[in-house]
Amino acid sequence: MRLPVLIFDIETLTDLKSGAHLYGLDLPEADLDAALTKLRRQEAGTDFQRLALHEIVCISGLWIDEKGMKLFSFSREDNSEAEILKKFVSIFEKRHPTLVSWNGSQFDLPVILFRAMYHGLSAPSLFDQGEIDTQKRYNNYQNRYHHRHIDLMDVMAMFHGRHFQKLDDTAHLLGFPGKRGDGGYHVPEYVQNEHWLELTSYCEGDVLNTWLIYLRWLLLKGQLLLNDHQHMIQSTIQYLNTQPQHADFLSVWQQTSQRTEFTQSDFPSLTH
Template identity: 65%
Template structure:
């Protein structure tokens, strides 16, 4: 039960980078007032509260690592690490391994945010941002290249690289018989951080990772990179693993229920 290369399915969670926002707009305000001011400025700029890419602060990176006999969820949050340390830990993966990255909207959001925040802290990440200057083999097959599988951004791929066709992970996961976000949205992230609810934060982020992984398995099946029996093995392996992860008992139960909505996924728990 192995892919040809290690696979890293990942997701990040962010809040508004108040220090950078204060610097950009010359705001001499408390955190709460600065947050409100930045949201108002953003609404005036674009009609949305969602910050510009350089004004995101990474509070959590979660991933699912699949390599040979290893199958493991992990999360780094600001409960234990500074933002800089979280970024360093993520970047260090690529100095040791060259996994296939899998994400949902990672090419347009997650990796650009990681890039901007790495620039902010003066970090170096040559393996992650290599574009063929030092390794000619990565000139066209690198983590930034939109059309090659070293980074498979499922949102982009399933949309045919056409923004008009973009779908939400929550919608696609539910249509395919998986749990989706289960009524929880990214708007909870700031409250989780403010109230130090770190387990809620990491569980939410890991839930997105798990949904992305399940959609990725279906994509690999569609493309013929794995066969029906291999897909069934990976589903069984994922369920077996989640049975050991108490923080995802609700995800597993919701998956059991949602799987009944599709003839294909109804077999997941047989």
């Protein structure tokens, strides 16, 4: 495993102001969301809004290096969207981590690109493709087949859209918590009600599931030996024991680990 590693995920809402500007809508704010949803259904047959209209309300990450691991979140509790983006892209100015995501190539990174441009930000360390650093011609964060950014959903589907899987389903299949029995998307109500801990815990939960799947991917590819894989799993469990906001994640992981033969040893005390 090439250190440092950064597993990341974002949470978004529809940017009503930009949507009104784009479509020339003069409506009360309370009516804009429904109007934009209707327009999106008409033009694309889906409620999923175009990427440029996804306003970022949280970016969470798990940083792993020689010193250990650390979870973090930048959210709208204390930051504007521009401030969230500035903090996130500044990471790449200092270090050049292996970036790991689930569907990050098709969603998270393009949204970050659009929203950074919207706010007039510069992020060459993340988006340079060799124009500044010639080495990035051969290994940058945007190229689908490079290894600086690993979109697990894409690589595990062998780059074939028909084989794409949901993060929740894959995590459950492999003996990890997934969404912990809650398939609902609660981000809008978390933001509306200022439930910031719930928002960051939700986003960090996706990061943790992605990390666990990444470890299994490295084991499959021979980039982690079995003993090293088991060590990283135990290190993750020990770290989560210090994170009270993820007590539920750890508890559900203990239960789901017993559903596959390979993961039963993740929590040795449960096998006796």
